[in-house]
Amino acid sequence: MYTQALNSSDNDDRHVEDAARAAQFQARIDADERIEPNDWMPAAYRKTLTRQISQHAHSEIVGMLPEGNWITRAPTLRRKAALLAKVQDECGHGLYLYAAAETLGSSREELVDAMLAGKAKYSSIFNYPTLTWADIGTIGWLVDGAAIMNQIPLCRCSYGPYARAMIRVCKEESFHQRQGFEIMLTLCRGTEDQKAMAQNALDRWWWPVLMMFGPPDQVSQHSDTSTKWKIKRFSNDELRQKFVDATVPQAQFLGLTIPDLGMKQNANGNWEYSPIDWEEFKQVLAGNGPCNRERLAARRKAHDDGAWVREAAMAYAEKRKSRQMAQAAE
Amino acid sequence: MAVASIKVSETPLVLYTLRRADDALILGHRLSEWCGHAPMLEEDMALANMGLDLLGQARELYTYAAKVEGKDNDEDKFAYLRDVVQYRNLLLLEQPNGDFARTMVRQFFYAAFADLYWRAMMKSKDTTLAAVAAKSEKESAYHIRHSSEWIVRLGDGTEESHARTQSAIDDLWAYTGEMFAVDDSERGLIDAGIAIDPATLHPQWLKTVTSVVNEATLALPKNNWMQQGGRSGRHSEHLGHLLSELQSLQRSFPGATW
Amino acid sequence: MATPNIPLWEVFIRSRNGLAHKHVGSLHATDATLALQAARDIYTRRGEGLSIWVVPSNAITASDPTEKGMMFEPAESKIYRHPTFYDVPEEVGHM
Ligand SMILES: [Fe+2]
Ligand SMILES: [Fe+2]
Ligand SMILES: [Fe+2]
Numbered sequence: 001m002y003t004q005a006l007n008s009s010d011n012d013d014r015h016v017e018d019a020a021r022a023a024q025f026q027a028r029i030d031a032d033e034r035i036e037p038n039d040w041m042p043a044a045y046r047k048t049l050t051r052q053i054s055q056h057a058h059s060e061i062v063g064m065l066p067e068g069n070w071i072t073r074a075p076t077l078r079r080k081a082a083l084l085a086k087v088q089d090e091c092g093h094g095l096y097l098y099a100a101a102e103t104l105g106s107s108r109e110e111l112v113d114a115m116l117a118g119k120a121k122y123s124s125i126f127n128y129p130t131l132t133w134a135d136i137g138t139i140g141w142l143v144d145g146a147a148i149m150n151q152i153p154l155c156r157c158s159y160g161p162y163a164r165a166m167i168r169v170c171k172e173e174s175f176h177q178r179q180g181f182e183i184m185l186t187l188c189r190g191t192e193d194q195k196a197m198a199q200n201a202l203d204r205w206w207w208p209v210l211m212m213f214g215p216p217d218q219v220s221q222h223s224d225t226s227t228k229w230k231i232k233r234f235s236n237d238e239l240r241q242k243f244v245d246a247t248v249p250q251a252q253f254l255g256l257t258i259p260d261l262g263m264k265q266n267a268n269g270n271w272e273y274s275p276i277d278w279e280e281f282k283q284v285l286a287g288n289g290p291c292n293r294e295r296l297a298a299r300r301k302a303h304d305d306g307a308w309v310r311e312a313a314m315a316y317a318e319k320r321k322s323r324q325m326a327q328a329a330e
Numbered sequence: 331m332a333v334a335s336i337k338v339s340e341t342p343l344v345l346y347t348l349r350r351a352d353d354a355l356i357l358g359h360r361l362s363e364w365c366g367h368a369p370m371l372e373e374d375m376a377l378a379n380m381g382l383d384l385l386g387q388a389r390e391l392y393t394y395a396a397k398v399e400g401k402d403n404d405e406d407k408f409a410y411l412r413d414v415v416q417y418r419n420l421l422l423l424e425q426p427n428g429d430f431a432r433t434m435v436r437q438f439f440y441a442a443f444a445d446l447y448w449r450a451m452m453k454s455k456d457t458t459l460a461a462v463a464a465k466s467e468k469e470s471a472y473h474i475r476h477s478s479e480w481i482v483r484l485g486d487g488t489e490e491s492h493a494r495t496q497s498a499i500d501d502l503w504a505y506t507g508e509m510f511a512v513d514d515s516e517r518g519l520i521d522a523g524i525a526i527d528p529a530t531l532h533p534q535w536l537k538t539v540t541s542v543v544n545e546a547t548l549a550l551p552k553n554n555w556m557q558q559g560g561r562s563g564r565h566s567e568h569l570g571h572l573l574s575e576l577q578s579l580q581r582s583f584p585g586a587t588w
Numbered sequence: 589m590a591t592p593n594i595p596l597w598e599v600f601i602r603s604r605n606g607l608a609h610k611h612v613g614s615l616h617a618t619d620a621t622l623a624l625q626a627a628r629d630i631y632t633r634r635g636e637g638l639s640i641w642v643v644p645s646n647a648i649t650a651s652d653p654t655e656k657g658m659m660f661e662p663a664e665s666k667i668y669r670h671p672t673f674y675d676v677p678e679e680v681g682h683m
Binding site (some may be wrong): 095 | 540
């Protein structure tokens with residue numbers, strides 16, 4: 001997920017590619033072949049994927065922060081272990097995805113530097129604060145739920161390393177949404193205070209979660225090439241609708257009210273939601289969300305505070321190598 | 331409206347089990363504070379793994395303590411509804427994470443002990459404790475491997491990493507003695523073959539620690555004055571802050587299940 | 589200042605079912621010991637493996653995808669290497 005909304009189009013540098021190879025490449029894609037790292041690919045395909053995969057990776061890593069905010073305050077030991085394991089999984093996802101992006105020729109360090117410099121995007125959703133324990137339930141239930149909806153089709157994406165990373169990610173994701181829903185269910189069956197906490201969290205997260213799927217199809221710029229290249233298999237609006245339809249009955253089961261009173265089910269059984277405030281989305285992407293600054297600052301601090309550790313390990317590896325060489329020379 | 335602390339009947343076996351459970355919880359909690367902030371993603375994964383090992387140990391031990399005590403306490407009541415002076419963990423383990431060197435030194439000092447301790451405890455006459463020991467021994471064996479590899483790299487890495495690691499050793503050294511201390515309550519369990527005498531592990535521990543510290547071109551302090559108190563609830567100021575965070579929800583919502 | 593690159597490693601895991609080591613992913617580590625530890629911490633969290641190999645990524649020599657025709661197509665016509673090429677009457681039973 002996390003990325004669809006963010007890409008801008010790169011159609012332009014495709015013209016410099018030689019047409020025959022491009023046609024061959026497209027034929028492979030059309031035949032549902034997987035593209036592998038050393039295969040020839042159009043520069044724009046490489047660029048689009050590098051950006052999409054690295055943005056996805058950044059999202060997983062920045063996404064550790066809002067939930068990490070509650071690891072030390074998880075209300076039972078069982079919840080604490082589950083949450084720590086869950087956030088750790090997200091770290092793993094970031095790691096797998098950086099590795100997939102690296103196969104396209106940029107190093108993880110380069111990609112991370114771009115993110116820390118504010119030059120790369122990550123999902124808008126992680127710029128919202130986690131205020132109560134119910135936010136942790138809501139994130140698992142809705143944010144991971146939305147992510148899964150988007151990530152499952154990516155398991156069949158045309159780029160082999162990305163598709164393989166997504167298969168691994170999706171396997172691990174399977175407990176994330178369930179643990180979130182279980183938290184919500186416990187709150188909704190709990191005291192009045194707990195139920196209010198759950199409703200309050202849903203009220204705050206609902207619209208930002210719908211925004212996760214990216215701008216509406218009429219204005220989404222990059223969909224065409226991504227679809228042609230089989231990086232993207234469903235449109236933003238299709239996925240958003242699928243998500244809403246899946247979520248409404250879950251909210252009803254919990255006894256929670258989705259904060260969209262105008263919502264109604266149409267003849268096809270789809271839930272029609274009210275217009276989304278795309279101005280808010282734009283502002284969050286532009287760096288003006290409630291937590292953009294904190295999130296970047298936290299990642300920069302971890303990176304800067306860790307610099308001496310990485311340097312020490314490199315220095316030690318160098319020393320060990322030269323010691324071994326000296327020994328061999330004796 | 332705050333939820334009050336529980337009362338615990340600290341019979342020797344309950345106290346013994348709570349001490350080890352508290353060790354595991356507090357260190358596990360400290361490690362979990364790193365999540366999302368480690369020097370590299372690979373280490374974020376590793377720290378979380380160690381934290382999860384320890385949380386698992388804590389849960390088993392608390393559950394056993396509850397069973398032995400036979401009141402209506404459980405793992406969460408022990409963890410969330412005891413105040414600072416009721417906690418029984420080692421002072422070493424509640425010390426703040428500090429930088430990565432400090433976290434690794436704390437981990438290393440403790441894991442080097444825990445590995446020996448749990449290995450010896452596998453022969454406990456108490457079958458539950460022996461089973462916990464068998465599982466914990468494997469986990470701490472990995473913790474000592476991981477932390478000692480880092481001690482060596484940090485000590486023998488750059489000037490900065492050397493200085494940071496040495497200062498962590500100097501600061502944390504005084505908390506290591508407590509691992510080997512025994513009080514009357516525990517003496518009885520040792521005599522009964524339920525617990526083992528940690529003092530017997532000290533020479534081997536010192537040997538392991540010395541050899542890693544030497545390889546890392548670091549030095550152990552000459553000062554052998556050791557701090558005590560964690561086992562009887564006399565903690566450092568740090569634990570109260572840790573607990574106020576850990577316990578905040580349980581303390582502020584009476585009658586809630588989570 | 590650009591962050592210095594830490595070497596990349598490829599991770600291979602042999603799972604419980606006795607199959608050969610299989611590529612599972614990559615990681616960054618400054619040396620082989622840390623790479624092995626990291627591989628354990630990243631790729632075996634759900635009991636996936638009983639044995640790990642880590643290999644520096646730059647130690648791998650890969651075939652050239654543009655030589656696919658020369659490299660792999662010649663094998664396709666050698667159907668006599670497959671058991672189904674030969675006719676054995678059904679009465680003979682499984683062979
Ligand atoms: Fe994830
Ligand atoms: Fe997730
Ligand atoms: Fe994700």
